[in-house]
Amino acid sequence: MDPLGPGSEIDGFRLGEMIHAGSMASISRLTGESGPLPLIIKIPRLGPGERAVNVVAFEVCRMVLGALAQSAHHPTLVAFGDVETVPYLVMEYVDGARLDDWVPRAPLAPEELAGLGAALALALHDIHRQDVVHLDLKPTNVLYRSNGEAVLIDFGLAHHSHYPDLLAEEFRTPLGNWVYIAPEQVLGVRCDPRSDIFSFGAILYHLATGRFPFGKPTSIARLRQRLYRDPVPPRALVAATPAWLQEIILHCLEIDARERYASAAEVAFDLANPPQVAITERGTRERRASWAPLLRRWARARNFEPAPCPPPSIRIGRTPIILVAIGAAQGDEPLFDALRDAARRLIAADDQCRVACVTVVPSAARLSGERDEDTATGRHIKQLVNLRRWAKPLGLAEERVTYHVLESEKPAAALIDYAKVNEVDQILIGAPRSGGPLRMFPGVAGQVVSDAPCSVSVVRPRLDS
Amino acid sequence: MKLALFADIHSNLEAITACLAHAQALGADRYAFLGDLVGYGADPVAVLDLIEQYGANGAVVVLGNHDAAALGRSDDSLNVNAQAAIAWTRNQLGEKQRAFLGSLPLTLRDDDILFVHASAAAPGDWIYVSGPTEAEQSIAAGNAGYIFCGHVHEQKLYYMGAGGRPMPFRPVSGTPIPMGRHRQWLAIVGSAGQPRDRNNKACYALADLDRSRLTFFRVPYDHGLAAQKIRSAGLPERVARRLERGS
Numbered sequence: 001m002d003p004l005g006p007g008s009e010i011d012g013f014r015l016g017e018m019i020h021a022g023s024m025a026s027i028s029r030l031t032g033e034s035g036p037l038p039l040i041i042k043i044p045r046l047g048p049g050e051r052a053v054n055v056v057a058f059e060v061c062r063m064v065l066g067a068l069a070q071s072a073h074h075p076t077l078v079a080f081g082d083v084e085t086v087p088y089l090v091m092e093y094v095d096g097a098r099l100d101d102w103v104p105r106a107p108l109a110p111e112e113l114a115g116l117g118a119a120l121a122l123a124l125h126d127i128h129r130q131d132v133v134h135l136d137l138k139p140t141n142v143l144y145r146s147n148g149e150a151v152l153i154d155f156g157l158a159h160h161s162h163y164p165d166l167l168a169e170e171f172r173t174p175l176g177n178w179v180y181i182a183p184e185q186v187l188g189v190r191c192d193p194r195s196d197i198f199s200f201g202a203i204l205y206h207l208a209t210g211r212f213p214f215g216k217p218t219s220i221a222r223l224r225q226r227l228y229r230d231p232v233p234p235r236a237l238v239a240a241t242p243a244w245l246q247e248i249i250l251h252c253l254e255i256d257a258r259e260r261y262a263s264a265a266e267v268a269f270d271l272a273n274p275p276q277v278a279i280t281e282r283g284t285r286e287r288r289a290s291w292a293p294l295l296r297r298w299a300r301a302r303n304f305e306p307a308p309c310p311p312p313s314i315r316i317g318r319t320p321i322i323l324v325a326i327g328a329a330q331g332d333e334p335l336f337d338a339l340r341d342a343a344r345r346l347i348a349a350d351d352q353c354r355v356a357c358v359t360v361v362p363s364a365a366r367l368s369g370e371r372d373e374d375t376a377t378g379r380h381i382k383q384l385v386n387l388r389r390w391a392k393p394l395g396l397a398e399e400r401v402t403y404h405v406l407e408s409e410k411p412a413a414a415l416i417d418y419a420k421v422n423e424v425d426q427i428l429i430g431a432p433r434s435g436g437p438l439r440m441f442p443g444v445a446g447q448v449v450s451d452a453p454c455s456v457s458v459v460r461p462r463l464d465s
Numbered sequence: 466m467k468l469a470l471f472a473d474i475h476s477n478l479e480a481i482t483a484c485l486a487h488a489q490a491l492g493a494d495r496y497a498f499l500g501d502l503v504g505y506g507a508d509p510v511a512v513l514d515l516i517e518q519y520g521a522n523g524a525v526v527v528l529g530n531h532d533a534a535a536l537g538r539s540d541d542s543l544n545v546n547a548q549a550a551i552a553w554t555r556n557q558l559g560e561k562q563r564a565f566l567g568s569l570p571l572t573l574r575d576d577d578i579l580f581v582h583a584s585a586a587a588p589g590d591w592i593y594v595s596g597p598t599e600a601e602q603s604i605a606a607g608n609a610g611y612i613f614c615g616h617v618h619e620q621k622l623y624y625m626g627a628g629g630r631p632m633p634f635r636p637v638s639g640t641p642i643p644m645g646r647h648r649q650w651l652a653i654v655g656s657a658g659q660p661r662d663r664n665n666k667a668c669y670a671l672a673d674l675d676r677s678r679l680t681f682f683r684v685p686y687d688h689g690l691a692a693q694k695i696r697s698a699g700l701p702e703r704v705a706r707r708l709e710r711g712s
Binding site for chain 1: 622624626632634636637640642643645646647677
């Protein structure tokens with residue numbers, strides 16, 4: 001009997017249908033007494049004729065999956081066998097669609113792509129903040145659960161900064177899928193989470209245009225082109241690509257890691273809030289760089305110095321998002337001032353942070369006015385103007401501040417939900433005040449304090465005695 | 466089987482006591498003391514008597530360069546402060562402690578594990594394993610799956626890559642690292658009694674031999690008391706300050 005065929009057993013696990021036979025490993029379902037179990041077994045291809053990287057990839061996968069905190073964003077490791085005896089990994093079976101399934105439909109509608117992308121970026125952020133870099137991000141390594149959450153699979157080429165990097169300097173040809181890997185990966189750098197952001201950008205590019213940003217290189221020389229050549233702007237291929245989407249894609253695909261998004265949470269934020277994306281020249285570009293800058297970059301690429309890897313853990317916290325809850329009510333200037341002062345102190349303490357100004361209004365369906373102000377769009381614009389007016393004295397650069405008018409009957413729930421989805425690090429909210437006119441969110445502050453996924457500062461103007 | 470590994474204890478009773486308690490709480494049942502039991506610190510007699518007891522119960526103990534110097538073997542590589550501390554230490558030791566130090570081997574081998582204070586390439590030459598080249602020489606000469614050593618005061622793990630070159634790794638305290646037996650490993654467990662990486666917590670490591678995992682630890686201890694004893698003994702002020710700052 002085929003040692004890996006259905007019915008065979010490894011360490012007491014009974015194998016079922018083989019669902020994947022790759023060059024590095026095979027994957028089978030596990031079965032129990034009464035049919036398939038929600039588990040898979042991954043067995044590396046070892047032995048004569050197989051590549052040495054297979055063994056190491058197995059060790060890395062086991063190490064990284066074993067170290068990650070249990071989460072929806074990667075399969076849970078259940079059991080494993082050792083390299084010296086019988087190597088295998090038993091993991092959760094994720095029953096979901098593969099991002100690869102969307103590829104034949106490319107170019108995708110921008111909204112659909114933004115949804116898929118935002119979920120994937122959140123999954124990436126989850127592993128990055130645990131000091132893991134995936135380094136083999138491609139559509140076949142991304143699954144989606146039925147609730148829309150993205151799941152990253154196959155950590156065989158990953159890097160975890162708390163563990164020895166068994167793949168470092170071991171293999172001369174660049175590891176990973178050459179269609180998607182970042183310029184610094186071409187040079188063997190394995191410790192930069194921004195490499196995943198580049199690959200993420202390459203996936204978005206592919207799904208937005210139906211083309212690979214750097215073709216399908218088959219030689220090292222071709223592979224090295226991404227060290228100096230920028231991709232054809234998506235708008236030149238699919239004219240309907242919105243500027244915000246091109247901005248996000250090309251921001252991810254910057255050659256120098258320092259010029260990309262600093263964290264996947266920021267990418268998720270931008271994909272979830274397209275109107276807030278600050279469009280630069282990147283977003284509206286119609287053609288690639290002309291020969292003069294290209295020549296300069298080509299000359300530099302010969303001695304390409306990759307950006308130093310950011311230090312572990314603290315790198316993610318470097319671009320925190322501060323949510324300031326600004327009430328829709330007019331005329332509470334002392335509280336507006338107090339919130340602004342509190343925000344100013346946080347901004348001064350961290351020159352990387354971003355400020356999201358948020359207000360909550362009742363759903364449009366409840367509006368019934370005739371006047372411009374009372375229509376949904378009229379009201380929306382008025383609220384945006386209020387938010388901008390509040391933020392103006394802070395003097396923040398455009399890309400560091402965003403404005404959001406949320407529609408909900410439950411302001412606290414809307415704020416908390418927003419904070420969760422956008423990975424907000426701190427919330428500033430006005431304190432309730434007894435007596436006098438109602439503060440902006442009566443009763444909301446308490447609920448936000450108790451349920452928010454992050455720190456909440458309750459702000460109150462100094463009371464004159 | 467959980468093997469606790471201590472090196473460069475340097476007569477620091479507070480540090481080694483805290484590390485031993487930490488290891489015991491995690492289920493340590495075997496012990497290895499990788500040399501430099503004395504030097505610098507103010508408790509040579511208490512530390513040697515404690516380690517001798519562990520040795521009598523089966524613990525591995527090997528000789529370090531400060532221990533050799535305390536026995537009167539000349540060592541020009543020691544700096545002024547170290548020389549002063551060694552001269553002071555010699556006067557503290559009695560016959561019992563000298564006999565114990567005199568009985569210690571330079572290396573010990575247990576199955577696939579080699580214990581040594583410095584480099585296995587020339588254990589009596591006290592070569593610092595300060596980079597991949599020295600690690601490669603030690604691994605080549607050690608001919609063991611695992612080499613556990615000290616001498617360099619900072620924790621470092623070298624693992625043999627497929628290219629035949631040892632790769633350096635700076636461990637994170639408390640993270641168990643799988644150490645497959647199909648590779649060769651060299652672990653510098655770090656100094657228990659005189660950390661020097663701007664972190665004043667004591668260093669040690671715990672090897673889970675059944676599960677092939679090694680965990681490096683940093684343990685807080687009463688460094689203030691250890692420093693105070695050094696000052697009271699009239700030992701160099703620089704040595705006391707070093708414990709407080711960890712540098």
